[in-house]
Amino acid sequence: MSNLNLIKTVKDIPPEEYLAPGHRLCAGCGAPIVVRLALKAVPGPKIVVSATGCLEVATTIFPYTSWKVPWVHSAFENAAATASGIEAAFRALEKKKGAKKPKIIVFGGDGGTFDIGLQALSGALERGHDLLYICYDNEAYMNTGIQRSSATPKGAATTTSPAGRVIPGKLERKKDLIGIAVAHGVEYAATANPAYPVDLYNKLLKAAAVKGPTVIHYYTPCPTGWRSDPSRGIEIARLAVQTRIWPVYEYDHGTWRINIMVKKPKPVEEYFKLQGRFRHLLQPENKWLLEEIKKDVEENWNRLLKLAGLKT
């Protein structure tokens, strides 16, 4: 780890691109940003495995592909298992034929990671395959038209958790993906956010340097699903951090660090008012839910402070 050339500014990020334009992700989609950076950060030969989802369908509409590295898609829930097989094959072929083993990068959305793909991910993490798993979390099933997932945050309206007169959106908390990954004994796991590209890039470098499974949980602005202005995706991403709704932290070989310290959080309302999925929370009749969310945010922040050995 000590030999890592961590970067200081965006200018240190290599110029080469491994994801071609011409893909059909929505204007303002946050997913390709992490793809571009991951393919730059992972050194040497690499292979990408994608779960079914927005990124997969929009980048490989036959006969066009945006990928300039080998790319494999099999199904929705099995990206981690497919990647396990590829990794095992290269491990075996390396021993037998001396072929150099490439690094495997997996991209799954929140549906493919938190929900239907969780078992396959758990298996891959437990078995210790050498792969970097990146969850691009846009907080709902966006590819099928904005349905609730277990990564959808409390209060958010989706087409299967609509802001109704009786039930104002999703009432359950988001799953703790990093906690799940760390419980498997991975050496490195981190949340990351496109508003902090240097932090994001350095995390990709750190994760790629581990020989074994690592998990990056990436905040992915989705103007279509969040009913927000496409031009304001990065601004919203920064507000998610500055309100402490989406803390940026890492688990690094036993040490927890909050990478973006937020001393004076902005009011969560500032974040909510920019997105149609949350706007109902600002109505007086839903004040109870807004208060509950504020309490959750504070609890979660204090939990992380404790993990990082900081005073609450």
Next chain:
Amino acid sequence: MKYKTWKDLPIGAVIPEPGSSVEYKTGTWRTFKPVIDQDKCIRCLLCWVSCPEPSIRRHEENRVSVDYDFCKGCGICANICPVKAIEMVSEL
């Protein structure tokens, strides 16, 4: 585009040409286009790193330009620019 027959396609529905999506020009999706004021630009590359396509091109000395063949006009670049060197101009 000439469509291939089943006899001409590579087996397994693979796409053997890496990065071939450049043949599909997403620039037609756009209604507003970003225009960069090179005199104001401070070469910070925030627009480049944040572009989803990527359609912000990075040149020598970290100059940037827009590839209008692919730019979908999302406006992230204009919004993120710390010196407001990028303006979104209507194409309608």
Next chain:
Amino acid sequence: MARIVGMNGDTAVAYAVKQADVDVIAAYPITPQTIIVEKLSEYVNNGELNAAYVPVESEHSALSACVGASLAGARVFTATASQGLALMYEILYIASSLRTTIVMALGNRAFSAPINIHCSHDDAYAVRDAGWIELFAENVQEAYDLTFQAFRIAEDKNVLFPTIVNLDGFILTHSLEGVNVFEDEEIPKFLPPKEPVNPIDPEKPVSYGPLDLFDYYIEHKKQQAEALKASYPHILKVFEEFREFSGRSYKPLKTLSMEDAEVAVIILGSAAGTVRDVVRKLREKGEKVGVVSLTLYRPFPQEELVKVLKGVKAVAVMDRSYSYGSPGAQLFMDVAATLINVRDKPLLFNVIYGLGGRDLKPEHVVQVFEHAKKVAKEGEVPEKEVWIGVRE
């Protein structure tokens, strides 16, 4: 020199897989194939087999890992049965459509519910539409031999389809037989290392498994359909090369006394031996009976079947499974569709037998032939579907 070793079906398959020098095994335990993966784990952990064993957390992941490993260029094996195969179902079609070369041993077992661990062909039939090549073993020797041939067939550049070796649960998986085994050093003569076609290669980046819409999907499916049909002569070639290599002959259809048979049975798997025994006895009495069993189930050997059934008056198609609500069970529908446009075709009826491991006894087979003779004599089929060995 021939060497005979006492092995059960699972052990024989595992031994063949080891001798085939497989690169990756991804599997999940399920009765009655578990012995296969136990043996393979032993070989790997004892250093007798230089392979990566991926102990996946489900059959769905087993086949998914196999797909990835096969695309990466590895020789790949998995084994499953019944519910495990059902859990793999989604990936079965992906494995064949991506033209992987996975070899699977399927210890044929009945589908739940109620749960049962013994033999039916439900799982084998569940793959019939999925684009895999399917072979059926009749005994342990065949399970051993077909495993080598499955690798050759799947990896043949003119084939490139995943391939299943079916062996009846418990009846073959757990029965001890003397097996004529090869010496390790002989194997490469018949089965050299895999030469992958278009493997994943960072030097040559290819995208596998894209989104395919109405402008190309049907072309890809037509191509796949034609490719599986075109694999047929190459499968025969592998059978022939195996005969030259081992002296043991395999054909898509195994027939006994079909030359002048007036009534016949068509059957899959281990029960063919019982039928053959009955045919010999009835022939001694001068009865014109015969039997056809299929070693190759997919692609279905249509032309050969039409040929061997020429002149036959009545045929009992025996299924160790059932297709609820269908015009017949699975093999029956295959045979009926094969004969549909043939002039002077035999009358057909469907016999359902042996579900969940119920024994097919010689007296049951005699009953089937009695029924067939009646159909032949009267020229009509009073009952298209006959269940045998079931308490009424």
